[in-house]
Each structure stands twice: as structure tokens, then as C-alpha cells.
Amino acid sequence: MQQKVLALKKVRNALLLAHNYQPMEIQEVADFVGDSLQLAKKSAEVSGYDMIIFAGVKFMAEMAAVLNEKTPVYIPATDAICPLAAWVSADKVRALKEEYPDAPVVVYVNTTAETKSVSDVICTSGNAVKVVSGLGVARVLFGPDKNLADYVRRQTGVELIDLEPRGHCYVHQQFDIAQITLLREEYPEAVVIVHPECPEEVQDAADIVGSTGAMVKIVAESPDETFVIATELGLVEQLQAKHPDKKIIPAYDRAVCRQMKKNSLEKVLRVLEERPKENLVEVPEEMIGHIQEILERMSQAPDARFAEASASD
Numbered sequence: 184m185q186q187k188v189l190a191l192k193k194v195r196n197a198l199l200l201a202h203n204y205q206p207m208e209i210q211e212v213a214d215f216v217g218d219s220l221q222l223a224k225k226s227a228e229v230s231g232y233d234m235i236i237f238a239g240v241k242f243m244a245e246m247a248a249v250l251n252e253k254t255p256v257y258i259p260a261t262d263a264i265c266p267l268a269a270w271v272s273a274d275k276v277r278a279l280k281e282e283y284p285d286a287p288v289v290v291y292v293n294t295t296a297e298t299k300s301v302s303d304v305i306c307t308s309g310n311a312v313k314v315v316s317g318l319g320v321a322r323v324l325f326g327p328d329k330n331l332a333d334y335v336r337r338q339t340g341v342e343l344i345d346l347e348p349r350g351h352c353y354v355h356q357q358f359d360i361a362q363i364t365l366l367r368e369e370y371p372e373a374v375v376i377v378h379p380e381c382p383e384e385v386q387d388a389a390d391i392v393g394s395t396g397a398m399v400k401i402v403a404e405s406p407d408e409t410f411v412i413a414t415e416l417g418l419v420e421q422l423q424a425k426h427p428d429k430k431i432i433p434a435y436d437r438a439v440c441r442q443m444k445k446n447s448l449e450k451v452l453r454v455l456e457e458r459p460k461e462n463l464v465e466v467p468e469e470m471i472g473h474i475q476e477i478l479e480r481m482s483q484a485p486d487a488r489f490a491e492a493s494a495s496d
């Protein structure tokens with residue numbers, strides 16, 4: 184099946200982008216694998232393709248469609264929807280904006296295009312601290328991830344009002360201190376890296392809090408040989424495949440994002456063969472300009488330039 188995908192990709196002149204949490208069978212045949220922002224950036228840069236197949240969840244494919252209006256973007260699984268993104272609707276943002284008219288709305292990239300279209304700035308887990316502090320204001324509306332909000336609050340001292348105090352990623356919410364403590368006993372030499380979507384006490388128990396992009400960089404560049412990684416298993420598998428000489432231990436071996444895993448090689452192949460209309464990702468015309476504008480605003484935050492922001496979900 185991988186050979187078929189590779190051959191048909193050429194025939195269709197298609198670019199296959201895959202998120203770090205995708206099944207390895209897709210990552211292995213993708214043209215580029217990365218976090219959501221790296222993939223968005225790649226979508227914006229490329230030209231000359233007749234189609235982009237985005238193996239990830241829907242909000243990520245929407246970003247690709249916003250940033251590359253010329254190339255049709257397809258998602259293999261139309262029901263791959265990030266539950267974290269579902270926590271904050273555009274209506275909720277509008278209502279809180281009325282309540283706090285002076286507070287800019289910073290939304291995590293894990294939001295729908297509709298929610299982004301009524302927000303003021305976008306951030307990723309890799310640049311959220313810089314984006315929020317770069318605004319130079321005392322109070323910000325922020326969401327939907329409450330754990331990322333805790334992290335940014337502690338790093339910046341800015342008052343963050345949660346767009347949704349319960350907002351969380353069910354995959355990262357599962358990590359707990361007991362798992363980290365046991366693994367530290369078993370592997371005292373390990374460097375523990377935890378995603379900022381994990382609960383605050385798990386972040387406190389880590390050596391490093393970092394996004395998936397940061398995890399990739401640290402494992403590649405560090406002289407350390409053993410790492411405990413608290414994020415989705417797809418990234419742990421990718422890191423182990425890339426670094427067979429190092430020991431990459433999942434902090435929890437059931438941390439699987441079911442939505443990400445709705446994509447499969449069969450579905451990628453079907454999109455290549457049939458280019459089904461229902462798999463085409465479309466963002467309403469009237470939202471595109473505003474989302475492009477607030478992405479640009481994110482890029483203007485000091486040290487958070489779009490081209491350098493290498494870390495997100």
C-alpha cells in the first residue's frame with residue numbers, strides 16, 4: 184500500500200504532509216512530517232503541486248487551506264476533529280469580548296477557522312509565552328487549553344482569562360506524576376520532557392516543558408541518551424525510529440490521539456485515487472483574510488517570527 188501511495192502521489196503531483204502524531208505508516212511515505220505550525224509554514228511555501236493531502240486533524244488542514252489558497256487541500260479522514268479545538272466556539276469568543284472589551288483574544292492554533300476568524304492573535308505552544316508577553320498588555324483572553332494557559336501565566340505574569348476554564352486535550356490530560364516518578368526511579372539518567380498541554384503538576388515534575396517541535400530538536404541535539412517523553416505516542420515512535428541509538432520512553436504508553444489515528448494509508452490512497460469532494464477542506468472566503476492577518480500578527484511578536492516558530496502541537 185505504501186508503494187501504491189508513493190506511485191500515485193507522483194501521478195497526481197500531490198504533496199503529502201503528515202503531523203508528528205500520525206500513524207508511522209503514513210509518516211514513512213510523507214513528503215514532510217512536523218508539528219502543526221511547521222506544516223502550515225510548509226503549506227504556505229510550496230507551489231507547483233496539484234493537491235496537498237494533509238494527514239492530521241481538521242483545524243490543521245484548515246490552516247494549510249488558508250495559507251495556500253491556490254492548491255486544493257484534502258484531509259484523508261473527514262471526521263478527524265480535535266476535541267480540544269471544540270472547546271471554544273466563535274460565539275463564546277464574541278460573548279467574552281463583550282465582557283472584556285480591552286483584553287485582546289489570543290487563541291491557541293488548536294481552534295477552528297471560525298473561532299480564529301473572531302480572535303485577535305494566534306499562538307502555538309512553542310511561541311505562546313512570547314506572543315502573550317509581546318502584546319505588552321496586563322490582561323488577555325486566552326484559550327482553549329487551560330494547562331497551556333497555566334504555563335503562560337506562570338512564565339509571563341500576565342492575567343490570562345480562560346476562554347474556557349475546562350478546556351483541555353484528553354490525550355495530554357492523562358499524564359500524571361505517579362508515572363513520571365516511577366520512570367525516574369527506573370531510569371534515573373533520563374531527561375523528562377513534558378508537553379505544556381499536560382497538567383501543571385506534571386509540568387512541575389519535568390526537566391523541560393516543551394512542544395513537539397522542541398522535543399524533536401532537544402532529542403536530536405542533546406548528548407543525553409535516555410528521554411522520557413510526555414506527549415502523543417506517534418511522536419515517541421518517530422523519535423525512536425530516528426534515533427535508534429537513544430532510548431525514548433513514553434511517559435504513558437496509552438497516550439494515543441484517536442482523532443489523529445482516524446487517518447490511514449487506505450484513506451490517503453482513496454483521496455489520491457478519487458479526490459472526493461467531501462475530503463476537500465474549504466474555509467469560507469470571508470474568514471481567510473482575517474486569519475491570514477492574525478497569523479501575521481503572531482509573526483510580529485518579538486522573537487516569535489513565523490519562520491522561526493518551530494514548535495506547536
Ligand code: SF4
Nearest residue numbers: 265266267352354440
Ligand atoms: S493530541 Fe490533543 S490537541 Fe492534539 S489533535 Fe489530539 S486531541 Fe487535539
